[in-house]
Amino acid sequence: MKSVLDKWWIGWAAAVAVVLCSFLWLWLRPPATEPDRQRDYLASSVCLLTGADGVRGTQATPVWAGMQHASQATLVKVSHVAISGDETVDNAATFLAGMAQGRCDLLLAVGEVPTQAVLSTAAKFPGTRFVVVGVPGAGPVRAVGGDAAAVRELVEQFADGQ
Missing domain, CATH: 1.20.5 (Single alpha-helices involved in coiled-coils or other helix-helix interfaces)
Structure with missing residues (x-):
């Protein structure tokens, strides 16, 4: 037992x-x-200045889409700022100055008021490259077409040539 x-x-x-x-x-x-979700972005950034409609405006939507596609391909940081308050060139120039001084190496503008602000203010910020979308550029301001493919190519060239 x-x-x-x-x-x-x-x-x-x-x-x-x-x-x-x-x-x-x-x-x-x-x-x-978990898989790493962090993206290691490049040190430079591309910013978009729009009217009050932001990236939902008819002119800004394809531009923002092109910027996002380029960001995925090149890892350049992209952001956008919509003008708030009065849609005047002086008010837009305030937003433009903040973007140029703060964080934007390449600044795109789309829409009548943001474009006028860039054309009248760009010379004050020689360290920032400026591009107007859909209208002719002047002086230190380059111009690009308003479709997503043109903007994507521009941002990719910027990222490659930093």
Whole structure:
């Protein structure tokens, strides 16, 4: 009878050890890592100045789409700012100055008021490249067509030639 009890305790102890080891393995194992969602962007950035409609405006939508596609291909940072308040050239120039001084290496403008602000103010910011969309440029301001493909090509060239 003693030999049967000895075997029963050995089996029971083995079962407890397996359960305990399984629990410890599940509890102490390192967590599963998720795929890295972080994108390592380039140091330079491209910004879009729009009218009050923002990137939902009819002229700005394809420009923003082209900028986003170029960002995915080149990892250049893109952002946009819509003019708020009065849609005047002076007010737009305030937004433009903030963008040029703060974070934008290439600044695109789309729409009548943002474009006029760029054409009248760009010379004050020699460290920033300016592009107007859909209208002729002048002086230090370059012009590009208003379709997504043209804007994408422009931003990709910028990213390549930093």
